[in-house]
Amino acid sequence: MPSPSKVLSVQELRKQYGATVAVDGISFDVGRNEIVGLLGPNGAGKTTTINMVLGVLEPSSGSIRIEDVELSRRRSQALARTNFAAVYAPLPGNLTVQQNLRVFGLIYGVKGLTQRIEELLAQFDLVRFRHVKCGVLSSGEQTRVALAKAMLNRPRLLLLDEPTASLDPSTARDIRARIREFATQGEGGVLWTSHNMYEVEEVCDRVLFVSRGKILLEGDPRRLPQQHGKATLEELFITVAREPLALEQA
Numbered sequence: 001m002p003s004p005s006k007v008l009s010v011q012e013l014r015k016q017y018g019a020t021v022a023v024d025g026i027s028f029d030v031g032r033n034e035i036v037g038l039l040g041p042n043g044a045g046k047t048t049t050i051n052m053v054l055g056v057l058e059p060s061s062g063s064i065r066i067e068d069v070e071l072s073r074r075r076s077q078a079l080a081r082t083n084f085a086a087v088y089a090p091l092p093g094n095l096t097v098q099q100n101l102r103v104f105g106l107i108y109g110v111k112g113l114t115q116r117i118e119e120l121l122a123q124f125d126l127v128r129f130r131h132v133k134c135g136v137l138s139s140g141e142q143t144r145v146a147l148a149k150a151m152l153n154r155p156r157l158l159l160l161d162e163p164t165a166s167l168d169p170s171t172a173r174d175i176r177a178r179i180r181e182f183a184t185q186g187e188g189g190v191l192w193t194s195h196n197m198y199e200v201e202e203v204c205d206r207v208l209f210v211s212r213g214k215i216l217l218e219g220d221p222r223r224l225p226q227q228h229g230k231a232t233l234e235e236l237f238i239t240v241a242r243e244p245l246a247l248e249q250a
């Protein structure tokens with residue numbers, strides 16, 4: 001059977017904390033071989049959305065499918081197809097780079113794990129750090145290990161929460177290239193959050209602008225600014241973040 005063309009389908013997803021509605025009925029897809037940027041100001045609901053897709057947070061309502069698997073019904077099958085990297089979720093610092101990759105590889109049941117670890121150590125320029133404990137690595141080096149870990153199981157859906165936030169410009173460019181390779185050459189798709197509009201324009205095939213838990217805009221990051229009378233994606237972002245209704249009135 002051919003694989004489904006969508007790696008993620010989110011329908012009417014909602015999360016409420018008391019009177020606070022963090023995510024307010026959003027629907028979107030991520031296609032195979034596609035990189036989708038989830039953009040929005042601080043507190044817009046991006047991390048809450050990602051945590052629901054990861055199965056860490058229970059939605060108040062709505063549905064999440066990873067490929068053709070409904071997360072709420074077949075949790076372990078759905079989660080076996082995903083992986084994740086974020087600066088706020090570091091790997092255990094008392095394990096070496098190689099030990100971390102081995103432990104997570106075993107958790108994910110990766111076949112041919114020794115060879116897969118070697119490939120990833122080379123791909124993310126980590127060979128010389130293999131016996132170094134993750135806790136003593138610089139934040140940029142730790143980010144590279146986290147990305148290597150996120151690709152161990154060749155996920156169908158890769159979730160990246162500000163993956164290049166702690167990287168220098170040259171390393172960030174290499175990492176973006178690795179992630180693009182992942183998306184274009186394999187069977188996966190990527191949902192990516194970033195506050196760096198230059199990066200988003202370079203990497204994302206499509207962006208979703210979220211504000212106060214709702215998707216306000218969606219489209220090609222290279223064409224959206226012009227479509228809304230703005231010179232740059234950053235200018236559009238600032239308008240959406242400051243005065244969401246202005247777009248409807250324009």
Ligand SMILES: Nc1ncnc2c1ncn2[C@@H]1O[C@H](COP(=O)(O)OP(=O)(O)OP(=O)(O)O)[C@@H](O)[C@H]1O
Pocket residue numbers: 017020021022040041042043044045046047048049
């Ligand atoms: N456990 C919680 N209890 C109450 N409110 C919460 C909780 N978690 C998140 N929120 C609220 O939900 C909203 C969305 O938060 P979220 O972390 O998803 O935003 P974000 O878009 O990821 O922001 P940032 O760019 O700052 O990381 C915020 O107003 C936040 O204060």
